[in-house]
Structure formats: C-alpha cells, structure tokens
Amino acid sequence: MAYDLMDQLKAxxxxxxxxFETLSDQVMKNITDQTTLLSQLHKLSIASTEVYPNRDKTYELVKRCYILFDELSENYQEQLDRYELPPNSSFVRLWLAQTFESAEEIYQCMKYEDENVPFDKCIKVLGWNNSRFDIALLWDALDCELWTMGVPIGSLNNTKSITVTHKKSHMKLQFIDAENLFGPMTLKACVKDYGDKSEHKDVFPYELINSKNWNE
Known part of the structure; x- marks a missing residue:
C-alpha cells in the first residue's frame, strides 16, 4: 500500500x-477405579479436496479419498515406494505424502511469474471444527523421516494451527481449523460463502459399520 503496488499483490x-471418518469399537476397559473407557475410535478414511486457482479467478477442484481398504490392495506397497515411505506406513501417511505433492502444484499456480518476487511456500489445509478431533487423528503421521512437525498453536486438546514441513522440498502444510479461521458461523454458512454453493452432504451409516465388520 505504501508503495502503491496493491495491483501486483497475489492472494x-x-x-x-x-x-476423517472413523469407526467406533466398544472397549469397556477400566482405566482407574473411577474411569472406564467405553469405546475407541479407529480411522476408516480421510477425504480431501484440492482447490487450484485459475488466472480468471475461477477454481478447479480435485477430490481424493484414502481408506483403510487401500492398505489391503495389491498396489499399496508400490504407492508407498513411490513416495519413499516405510513399508508399514498407514493410509494417512500416504495421504500426507500425496498432499505435499498436490501442495507443490497449487503453489505453482499461485506464485508470481517473476521468480525474484518471494511467495510463501505454504498451503493451508482446512478442516471444520477439527481442533479437538481430526487433528488428533493425524498426530502419529505428522512427524517422520520425510517431514517434520512444528510447534502447535493452541493446546493438545484444542490445536488451532500446526505446520508440517517437507524436509526435501521445504513445502509447508498449515493445518487450520476453518471454524477458528473464518470466525463464528455454521458449516452450512461456510460452504455457502466459500464453497461451490452446493449444500449436499452424504450420509455415513455409522450405525451399520463398526471396526469388526468394516471389511465384510
């Protein structure tokens, strides 16, 4: 603004x-004399949508989904090898590797044509009301030999933001709770204001699927 260069700013x-989608497994385990663990959540799938900005201010969407079934597929090990992941890596870690690759492509769409103009190599990864839930399901995959986790903003029970940096590409993924980013609003209002205007939401049959019958 001070140098009258606002027309050159790229958002x-x-x-x-x-x-995430999870499965609930009844445990009924006594932790202490006064505490009983009733159930435990198991990760079933993680779905993501990549938003690529075009020069005419439109967007292209790419949707991906990784599920527990993927770990049983014949080409699962090939996918791990492609991203140089250990052979026992979970589908969540595979999703992270793919997300880093996609973040690099999004960055190429956003950066300045002039390579001398700096542009932060960081892509936001948004969840909704996930500071207490979804981010906790990512903890075990956020730090490994390929990428490293920064210091979280917030607490362990309410992580508002956390940045993960790829050691080779130096690409950064900034995981943010969109509810904290956009301010008080409902998910429906957020989709209407920032999404593709569609309010359709698929229904997951939680009552029918559990950790014992998911692969039947």
Missing part, C-alpha cells in the same frame, strides 16, 4: 480441505 487463493 493465496489455493487451499486443501480434509475430513
């Missing part, structure tokens, strides 16, 4: 969204 319009 970071590209981003990624993600969401």
């Amino acid at each position: 970071q319009r590209g981003f990624i969204t993600y969401d």
Whole structure:
C-alpha cells in the first residue's frame, strides 16, 4: 500500500480441505477405579479436496479419498515406494505424502511469474471444527523421516494451527481449523460463502459399520 503496488499483490487463493471418518469399537476397559473407557475410535478414511486457482479467478477442484481398504490392495506397497515411505506406513501417511505433492502444484499456480518476487511456500489445509478431533487423528503421521512437525498453536486438546514441513522440498502444510479461521458461523454458512454453493452432504451409516465388520 505504501508503495502503491496493491495491483501486483497475489492472494493465496489455493487451499486443501480434509475430513476423517472413523469407526467406533466398544472397549469397556477400566482405566482407574473411577474411569472406564467405553469405546475407541479407529480411522476408516480421510477425504480431501484440492482447490487450484485459475488466472480468471475461477477454481478447479480435485477430490481424493484414502481408506483403510487401500492398505489391503495389491498396489499399496508400490504407492508407498513411490513416495519413499516405510513399508508399514498407514493410509494417512500416504495421504500426507500425496498432499505435499498436490501442495507443490497449487503453489505453482499461485506464485508470481517473476521468480525474484518471494511467495510463501505454504498451503493451508482446512478442516471444520477439527481442533479437538481430526487433528488428533493425524498426530502419529505428522512427524517422520520425510517431514517434520512444528510447534502447535493452541493446546493438545484444542490445536488451532500446526505446520508440517517437507524436509526435501521445504513445502509447508498449515493445518487450520476453518471454524477458528473464518470466525463464528455454521458449516452450512461456510460452504455457502466459500464453497461451490452446493449444500449436499452424504450420509455415513455409522450405525451399520463398526471396526469388526468394516471389511465384510
């Protein structure tokens, strides 16, 4: 603004969204004399949408989904090898590797044509109301030999933001709770204001699927 260069400013319009689905397993385990663990959650799938900005201010969406079934597929090990992941890596870690690759492509869409103009190599990864839930399901995959986790903003029970940096490409994924980013609003209002205007939401049959019958 001070140098009258606002017309040259490029906003970071590209981003990624993600969401977990889990299965509940009844445990009924006594932790202490006064505490009983009733159930435990198991990760079933993680879905994401990559938002690529075009020059005409439109967007292209790419949707991906990784599920527990993927770990049983014949080409699963090939996918791990492609991203140089250990052979026992979970589908969540595979999703992270793919997300880093996609973040690099989004960055190429957003950066300045003049390579001398700096542009932060960081892509936002948004979840909704996930500071207490989804981010906790990512903890065990956020730090490994390929990428490293920064210091979280917030607490362990309410992580508002956390940045993960790829050691080779130096690409950064900034996981943010969109509810904290956009301020008080409902998910429906957020989709209407920032999404593709569609309010359709698929229904997951939680009552029918559990950790014992998911692969039947």
